[in-house]
Amino acid sequence: MKLCLICAVLFIFGGLIAPDTLVIAGSVGSIGQTKPVYDSYKGVAIGMAAADVRLKLGKPADESDAEDDFTFSDSESVRVFYDENKTVRAISIMYTGDLKLAPVPKAIVGSDIAAKPDGGMHKTVQYPKVGFWISYVRTGGDDAIVIVTLQKMAKES
Numbered sequence: 001m002k003l004c005l006i007c008a009v010l011f012i013f014g015g016l017i018a019p020d021t022l023v024i025a026g027s028v029g030s031i032g033q034t035k036p037v038y039d040s041y042k043g044v045a046i047g048m049a050a051a052d053v054r055l056k057l058g059k060p061a062d063e064s065d066a067e068d069d070f071t072f073s074d075s076e077s078v079r080v081f082y083d084e085n086k087t088v089r090a091i092s093i094m095y096t097g098d099l100k101l102a103p104v105p106k107a108i109v110g111s112d113i114a115a116k117p118d119g120g121m122h123k124t125v126q127y128p129k130v131g132f133w134i135s136y137v138r139t140g141g142d143d144a145i146v147i148v149t150l151q152k153m154a155k156e157s
Contacts, residue, residue: 036127037110038103038134038148041078041091046132046152050086075101083152095146102146108136119144128156 039045043056053068054060057078060068065086071077075097081090095102105113105121113121118140126133131154137147 034127034129036125036130036132036134037106038108039130039132039150041093041148041150044078044080044088044091046088046091046150048088050080050082050088053080053088073101075099088152090149090151093148095148096143099144099146102138103136103148105136105138108134108148113138116140126153128153131155 044053048056050065050068054063057068057070057080060070060080062069065082067079067081069077069079076093076095078091078093080088081092083089105111105123109123109125111123113123113136115121115138119138120140121136121138124133124135132150132152134151135147135149137145137149139145
């Protein structure tokens with residue numbers, strides 16, 4: 001279930017984001033940032049070699065040339081996706097259950113996010129100059145899940 005949810009989130013946010021949820025840093029209507037507030041997870045960043053990821057995070061629960069899955073507790077896990085050069089192209093962190101350890105939106109996207117009536121939230125910010133976008137998603141309902149995703153994009157020249 002967790003893996004399917006992460007894959008669905010990456011697919012949805014990989015190119016089918018509604019225009020009103022997307023902010024491009026440094027452009028008109030943005031949050032006025034050109035440098036990301038959050039740019040790595042436990043020292044793992046976009047572009048890092050797979051071998052270095054494994055040194056930082058330890059042995060993955062599932063390991064392959066395409067992706068690694070790490071579980072740190074019942075409420076925190078991460079999936080790291082690699083490109084053809086075996087470098088990080090995406091990082092998706094999931095917080096479930098007790099969300100006290102989950103980051104707040106401001107720590108990820110640099111601003112608060114208004115919650116929908118069911119408690120759900122979403123915001124994506126692109127940083128073309130540094131070559132990645134980041135999103136913060138909190139599902140609605142009583143069993144909310146927080147997903148933070150960083151994904152590589154073409155760098156602005």
